[in-house]
Amino acid sequence: MFASARFVANTSAINYMLVARGNCEMSAHASFTRRHALALGAGALGAAMFGASPALAKNDAAEAIKTFTGGKTPIEGKIKLDLPEIAENGNTVPMSLSVDSPMTEQSHVTDVLVVSDENPRSGIVTFHFSPASGVAEANTRIRLNATGDVIAVAKMNDGSVYMATKQVKVTIGGCGG
Amino acid sequence: MAAKPRIKLDKKEVKKGDLVEVKALVSHVMETGLRKDADGKVIPRKILNKFICTVAGQQVFAADFETAISANPYIQFKFRAVESGPVVLTWTDDDGSTIVGIESITVS
Numbered sequence: 001m002f003a004s005a006r007f008v009a010n011t012s013a014i015n016y017m018l019v020a021r022g023n024c025e026m027s028a029h030a031s032f033t034r035r036h037a038l039a040l041g042a043g044a045l046g047a048a049m050f051g052a053s054p055a056l057a058k059n060d061a062a063e064a065i066k067t068f069t070g071g072k073t074p075i076e077g078k079i080k081l082d083l084p085e086i087a088e089n090g091n092t093v094p095m096s097l098s099v100d101s102p103m104t105e106q107s108h109v110t111d112v113l114v115v116s117d118e119n120p121r122s123g124i125v126t127f128h129f130s131p132a133s134g135v136a137e138a139n140t141r142i143r144l145n146a147t148g149d150v151i152a153v154a155k156m157n158d159g160s161v162y163m164a165t166k167q168v169k170v171t172i173g174g175c176g177g
Numbered sequence: 178m179a180a181k182p183r184i185k186l187d188k189k190e191v192k193k194g195d196l197v198e199v200k201a202l203v204s205h206v207m208e209t210g211l212r213k214d215a216d217g218k219v220i221p222r223k224i225l226n227k228f229i230c231t232v233a234g235q236q237v238f239a240a241d242f243e244t245a246i247s248a249n250p251y252i253q254f255k256f257r258a259v260e261s262g263p264v265v266l267t268w269t270d271d272d273g274s275t276i277v278g279i280e281s282i283t284v285s
Contacts (some may be wrong), residue, residue, distance in 0.1 A: 092247040103257075116245060120211055123243035127254075132237040134196050134257025140240075141247040143209075 061115045061122035065153050065163075068113045068126075074153050074163035079112075081152045081164040090144040090170040095124075099136035099154045099162070103129070109136040111155045118148025145173045182278035184266060190283045191258040199230065199238075200253045201266055203276055209244040225250060225276070227269040232282065233262025258284045 065074070082096040099109045108131050114124040129136045136154070144150070147170050153163045182203035191197055203225070210222025222244065230238045237256035250268075261284045268276040 096253075119245050121244055124245040125243060126241040128239040128241075130236065130238075132232070132235055132256060132259070133254070134237075135255050137255050138238070138240070139251075139253035141251050143245045143247055 059117065059119060059122040061117040061151065064115050064122045065113065065151065068111075068153055069155065069161045072159075072161045074161040076163060078162040079152050079154050079164035081150065081166045083150055083166050083168050085167075086169045086171065087144060088171045090146075090173045092141045093144050093168065093170075094139065095142050095150070096139040097127070097137070097152055099129075101136050101156070103131055103133060103135055105131050108133075108157050109154050110157050112136070112138075113153045113155075114142075115151050115153075116142075116144055116148060117151065118144070118146040120145060124150070144168055144170045146170055182266065182268070182276055184264075184278045184280050186264065186280055186282065189281070190285065193258060193260075193284050195258050196255045197258050197282060198253065198255050199264070199266070200251070201278065202249060202251045203268055203278070204249050205268075205270075205276075207242075207244070207246055207248045207250060211244070223271050225268040225270055227267075228252060229267045229269075230254070230256070231265045231267075232256055232258070233260045235259075258282055260284055 078100045080098045080100070083093060087093040095114070097112065097114065099112060101107060101109045103109065109129045112127040112129070114126070115122045116124055124142050125140060127136075127138050142150075147168065149165050149167050151163060151165050153161060155161055182201055184202075185200045187198040187200075188195070205225050206223060207225065208220055208223040210219065212220050214220055224242060224244055224246070226242050228240045228242060228250075229236060238254045240252065242250060261282060264280040264282055266278045266280075270276070
């Protein structure tokens with residue numbers, strides 16, 4: 001009896017959260033079903049729907065990277081991209097990024113592009129460093145809409161390009177974009 | 178409306194060449210332009226799209242924010258202290274207004 005009462009309180013809290021957050025664009029038509037799924041406490045079903053979401057086509061992440069690198073193919077490495085394996089709340093996902101570089105006039109990182117391949121819009125952030133930065137490190141909090149890859153691409157002053165990818169599982173989407 | 182940003186430097190008196198860590202938090206909705214209100218109307222985009230940090234007039238760090246930056250954006254970065262002076266952090270809104278926070282460092 002007590003347990004079921006708590007259950008009701010929980011689900012209504014989730015419901016409230018979703019309503020308060022408003023509708024995501026991608027779920028304009030799906031939000032109702034999703035909300036219902038959650039309200040019913042069918043967590044597994046909800047997760048499956050998040051995972052599937054075939055209506056959400058891949059965004060222009062690949063294109064954004066291409067524009068950023070000027071057509072060069074990035075090499076894996078040099079970048080340390082730290083994100084949680086599982087993000088319970090896609091609205092604020094802590095991200096920490098560092099690029100291995102001496103940051104001298106001769107050799108430094110100029111720009112780092114971070115994109116997501118599942119958000120409605122691919123771009124997350126672009127960091128601009130210079131030798132005055134001393135070290136190529138930055139932390140921020142990002143929004144992720146669904147389980148997918150976060151890709152960081154770093155451009156060096158000599159024109160070389162490096163990249164790192166990290167998959168993040170998102171439990172509740174952040175209406176990102 | 179534009180609340181004062183909260184800025185923290187890990188040290189304010191440094192030796193030349195030391196790294197200084199900056200943490201900054203500013204309150205802003207960072208509205209993506211993808212959400213809809215109760216009437217189904219799209220809430221227009223309003224984000225801080227640019228962040229710049231200068232120390233003694235020289236830019237040490239900058240970032241272009243997209244809509245995928247969380248509300249109340251938090252940013253943490255480091256810079257190498259070269260000379261004493263103001264540490265100026267500027268966020269630029271979509272509507273052109275800016276939020277400015279100023280700290281200072283002393284380099285010995």
